[in-house]
Amino acid sequence: MDASDYCGAPKKPQGEYEAMIICFILGIGSLVSWNSMLTIADYYYTVFPKYHPARVLTLVYQPFAIGTMIILAYYESKINTRKRNLAGFTLFFISIFLVLVVDLATSGKGGIGPYMCICVLAACFGIADAQVEGGMVGDLCFMCPEFIQSYLAGLAASGALISVLRMVTKAAFEKSNNGLRKGAILFLAISSFIELVCIFLYAIYFTKLPIVKYYRSKAAVEGSKTVVADLAAAGISTKTKDQGGYDDKQQERLSNKILFHENLDYAVDLFFIYAVTLSIFPGFLYENTGTHGLGTWYSVVLIAMYNVMDLISRYIPIVPWLKLESRKALLIAVFSRFLLIPAFYFTAKYGDQGWMIFLTSFLGLTNGYLTVCVLTVAPRGYKGPEQNALGNLLVLCLLSGICAGAVLDWLWIIGLVNILRCQKLVQSPVCGLIRYFHKEPIPVEWKKPSMGWTKLNFDGSCLSLTGKASIGGIVRNHNAEFLLGYAESIGQANSTIAELTALRRGLELARENGWNDIWLEGDAKTLLEIIEKGRKVRCLEVERHISHIKSILPEFNNCLVSHIYREGNRAADKFAKMGHDLDHPRIWRLIPPDEVVAQLLLDAEGTIVLRMKG
Secondary structure, X not given: OEHHHHHOOOOOOOOHHHHHHHHHHHHHHHHHHHHHHHHOHHHHHXXXXXXXXXXXXXXXXXXXXXXXXXXXHHOHHHOOHHHHHHHHHHHHHHHHHHHHHHHHHHOOOOOHHHHHHHHHHHHHHHHHHHHHXXXXXXXXXXXXXXXHHHHHHHHHHHHHHHHHHHHHHHHHHOOOOOHHHHHHHHHHHHHHHHHHHHHHHHHHHHHHOHHHHHHHHHHHHOOOOOOHHHHHHOOOEOOOHHHOOOOHHHHOOOOHHHHHHHOHHHHHHHHXXXXXXXXXXXXXXXXXXXXXXXXHHHHHHHHHHHHHHHHHHOOHHHOHHHOOOOHHHHHHHHHXXXXXXXXXXXXXXXXXXXXXXXXXXXXXXXXXXXXXXXXXXXXXXXXXXXXXXXXXXXXXXHHHHHHHHHHHOHHHHHHHHHHHHOOHHHHOHHHHHHHHHOOOOEEEOOOOOOOOOEEEEEEEEEOOOOOEEEEEEEEEOOOOOEEEEEEEEEEEOOHHHHHHHHHHHHHHHHHHOOOOEEEEEXXXXXXXXXXXXXXXXXXXXXXXXXXXXXXHHHHOOEEEEEEOOHHHOHHHHHHHHHHHHOOOOEEEEOOOOHHHHHHHHHHHOOOOEEEOOO
């Protein structure tokens, strides 16, 4: 059958619901692999603690995704869409499967070799993402809006699926010694299976659906060359100009430049939708939302709420009167989302977890809703080839927004303190800049104790907003092996009381375990001077703690006291911060919690951290 005969059928063929289901699954496959990589980042921090995997893998992924998308968008009209999409899904499958193979082959051990392999595979994810997402959106743009809506819902569903799996594996493996690795292997195996399913669905079933053949035949008649291979796979032939096929005027199309100019507002919409979203999600939600009653589950719940609401919102435009189609209204809605940035900042600083969960849900709700509104409205009124080209251009803007958002997310890390430091340059910019960059950094290193000795690092943590404090500490031997860790919430207290309580509790545990040669180390220099040099204090509560500590010290054979900068006391700091989440005091013996494993490896290897002066 010829394409003109097929698209000239008296009524639209059947298969719409089957196509929507397949589009949904293909949407899941377009992001599930990368979402899995992001979700198991905590595991990679234990395997590759020196190499900042989450940040580095993202930096590797994004340039390859955008670079590939630029090339594909430029040559879109000459590219075989079938080969492009199949190549993308196949690359996804091979890459995620190889990530699993690398982990199994190395038994979860780190090193520069496996890490370089993971980085190369992250670059492959970027290339595959550009091929699949641009190819699928472009292909679905000249079909009915329900198809692209289902595909976009699938993209969101991949995040929701991974979030649910993350919560299940966290609950199932939380007390397991190798829980992080087991969860990571499960994620990678499920992702590999989904990618394999997507290859077969697109190659065999999707192409042969009557409604898909109808829309592709219609696009071929209008001059699209990208659908020729898919039509041939479905048993439909197309005519060339030499064969006297279709009308030349019918096959004329607008250039990419004109299409971009006519849809500049939609391009801006998509760019800023994802720039705002990625400036908050997931980095801010993981690192800047503080500690609350949910404890270690807090960030997991926030990510899950975002993903679930992002998925739900992509079905809201199904109701006609809820769909936003006005170009001006879309622009206003998109730019109004910038208000979310100060809202998140002040909620993190002054609000409770209920408000943060609400804001995160609203972020996901607006992200999914506006994305669907833009991508279903923009292609209207264009021919099939033009809709395909426009879809690729809009995906390029979307990926650019993701990259911009990921860069802007670093502003949260810089923080207000570093911004205030820049004020020193205002009065004398040149001299200040020279002085700033000529300050020599201080190398800080955690050192192992001598053979036969044990080392106690302790720390206190105070929440400035609530005044609540917690303590923590860690004991290691001459091989830097973990012996004991402790954490506890102590209620209302200042930093000095917290530090003294942490030291006192550590000494009591050391005495109970018979560690008679003890090295005490903390980052509160004044406190250590009070204990070691006998400096006087006026606070009665501080005096009481010091007296108790001094009464314990003579019970040890040998006792050494030293100060270390906070950069070298991070393991104890992690235990202290964990104390905020505990209802009762907790002690870990021989097996450390997952949260501190990466830092223990860094300390054991003698990693030097540079501390800037001033």
